[in-house]
Amino acid sequence: MKTVIRLLAAALTAALLAAAPALAAGELFSFDFENGVPEAWSAGRTFDLDQGKTLGLFNSRNPKTPAATTLRLGGLPAGKPVRLTFDLVLIGSWDSEGELADLFSVISSKGTVLLDLTAFPCKIEGDNEEKPIGNTGLCKVPASSRLLGYWVLPQAIEIAPGEIADGRLELTFKGVTSARKVEFWALDNVRVSLP
Numbered sequence: 001m002k003t004v005i006r007l008l009a010a011a012l013t014a015a016l017l018a019a020a021p022a023l024a025a026g027e028l029f030s031f032d033f034e035n036g037v038p039e040a041w042s043a044g045r046t047f048d049l050d051q052g053k054t055l056g057l058f059n060s061r062n063p064k065t066p067a068a069t070t071l072r073l074g075g076l077p078a079g080k081p082v083r084l085t086f087d088l089v090l091i092g093s094w095d096s097e098g099e100l101a102d103l104f105s106v107i108s109s110k111g112t113v114l115l116d117l118t119a120f121p122c123k124i125e126g127d128n129e130e131k132p133i134g135n136t137g138l139c140k141v142p143a144s145s146r147l148l149g150y151w152v153l154p155q156a157i158e159i160a161p162g163e164i165a166d167g168r169l170e171l172t173f174k175g176v177t178s179a180r181k182v183e184f185w186a187l188d189n190v191r192v193s194l195p
């Protein structure tokens with residue numbers, strides 16, 4: 001019986017290792033969402049783009065998508081800063097100003113605003129959502145029949161040791177979008193590492 005349990009444990013460990021992306025030097029956590037969404041995340045859905053799976057979609061005005069997601073990590077080294085990097089995927093023509101302005105932020109469980117984005121590069125030709133400028137690619141979202149442009153914006157944030165308590169770090173990623181059907185966001189390649 002013990003052998004069976006040991007074999008099962010070995011198989012389970014192998015399966016878990018296969019599901020998680022390999023960690024590079026200095027990396028503590030890495031999420032690429034290619035095999036789904038680990039329990040560390042409060043939101044569980046993935047969204048396919050040409051380059052692979054992302055965590056999403058999110059939109060603060062659409063009842064079918066969450067407005068935010070929280071990442072809960074444990075086992076971080078005490079007294080050391082960490083570096084958070086991720087790809088922010090903006091879908092549709094996010095606005096930097098005016099009544100339709102949109103926002104994206106990352107906030108720690110202590111209330112510290114670690115990232116506060118108010119300017120976005122999502123330009124389109126005139127009012128034509130189907131003619132994005134300088135975008136990474138095009139995608140179809142369930143809420144819209146139109147083909148929308150998306151932009152991948154790599155982010156890097158240094159997180160002070162004071163944000164980590166008992167080895168735990170909790171981060172909320174949140175977007176505020178004015179449009180319900182043509183502005184979404186997603187995350188990919190989220191990594192926490194020692195700087």
Ligand SMILES: [Ca+2]
Nearest residue numbers: 032052053188
């Ligand atoms: Ca991915």
Ligand SMILES: [Ca+2]
Nearest residue numbers: 095100102178
């Ligand atoms: Ca907007």
